[in-house]
Amino acid sequence: MNFRVRAATKEDCKDVSRMIMVSWHLQLQRDGFCQNPFFECLVAEIPEEIILIQLKQNFHNIFVGYALYFYTYSTWKGRSLYLEDLYVMPEFRGNGIGKGLLCKVAEVGRSKQCVRLQLSVLNWNTPSRDFYAAKGGQDLTVSEGWHFVRFDGQNLDNLANDAPKI
Amino acid sequence: MNFRVRAATKEDCKDVSRMIMVSWHLQLQRDGFCQNPFFECLVAEIPEEIILIQLKQNFHNIFVGYALYFYTYSTWKGRSLYLEDLYVMPEFRGNGIGKGLLCKVAEVGRSKQCVRLQLSVLNWNTPSRDFYAAKGGQDLTVSEGWHFVRFDGQNLDNLANDAPKI
Numbered sequence: 001m002n003f004r005v006r007a008a009t010k011e012d013c014k015d016v017s018r019m020i021m022v023s024w025h026l027q028l029q030r031d032g033f034c035q036n037p038f039f040e041c042l043v044a045e046i047p048e049e050i051i052l053i054q055l056k057q058n059f060h061n062i063f064v065g066y067a068l069y070f071y072t073y074s075t076w077k078g079r080s081l082y083l084e085d086l087y088v089m090p091e092f093r094g095n096g097i098g099k100g101l102l103c104k105v106a107e108v109g110r111s112k113q114c115v116r117l118q119l120s121v122l123n124w125n126t127p128s129r130d131f132y133a134a135k136g137g138q139d140l141t142v143s144e145g146w147h148f149v150r151f152d153g154q155n156l157d158n159l160a161n162d163a164p165k166i
Numbered sequence: 167m168n169f170r171v172r173a174a175t176k177e178d179c180k181d182v183s184r185m186i187m188v189s190w191h192l193q194l195q196r197d198g199f200c201q202n203p204f205f206e207c208l209v210a211e212i213p214e215e216i217i218l219i220q221l222k223q224n225f226h227n228i229f230v231g232y233a234l235y236f237y238t239y240s241t242w243k244g245r246s247l248y249l250e251d252l253y254v255m256p257e258f259r260g261n262g263i264g265k266g267l268l269c270k271v272a273e274v275g276r277s278k279q280c281v282r283l284q285l286s287v288l289n290w291n292t293p294s295r296d297f298y299a300a301k302g303g304q305d306l307t308v309s310e311g312w313h314f315v316r317f318d319g320q321n322l323d324n325l326a327n328d329a330p331k332i
Binding site for chain 2 (some may be wrong): 003004005020022024027028031032036038039064068070071072073074075076077078079080082084085099100102103104105106107109110115116117118119120121122123124129132135137138139140141142144146147148149150151152154155156157158159160161162163164
């Protein structure tokens, strides 16, 4: 399928938040398109006529997927990228768009001298696990035993409240 | 023990890289103390006389630990923090310095409206797993089955080489 991957603009936030299925595109816009953005985003799009034919309906948006990532840091290896979301609309899967987005993120990473691209995937999500494994992704939870720990809500507040005062 | 936690400065990079046990403090300095830094860092220090008494030797550095973190992003929840490294010199463990650093990172996160603080820990590292669990950290690999996937080296290069050309 004919598609292209390009950097998202502020105007794409509404489409991205529709795909994430959240209503807060203004917050996405604030956090991703500011001076020190919290993330970067690529979008995949196809020529409008393909959608009109495939869906047989009046559908004005040619946006069919996105990849949202940010820069992280390894104290052993240096600059790294973390892929938070990779999404392609179900109707357009199986056309290499997901791979195109993933490869483009890797290309962005290389251009910024990143040595790692990391992501998390759920145990039950075997299609995604297989997809990443087929592309050379190592499952470090399986091979090295890395666990993923989160503090949020009241637990995060409790920590912050206990911070030493200077 | 009397200690304080403060934001690291460019001058601390040499001490931080000594603790990480890498030799590239100039790269740390470049990546962490620039206009859009790849990470932020806190350091823990104690009054010099305590070290002189405890170690019974001439030791000029009062730097005893650090916490290195960066900002990440959840498309479901928004701004988040990731704690890459938390380290306290072995001789000074058990004095609340690790907890002080962790809590200070949480406080930084709260001040930046972050809703999550995340980190990864190895399966065999039960002291760290117990430490985080005792502070309210949820092990999402255990409770939700999150796996951690990495692309690096040739696998990352292969992806980048396959990126669609615009």
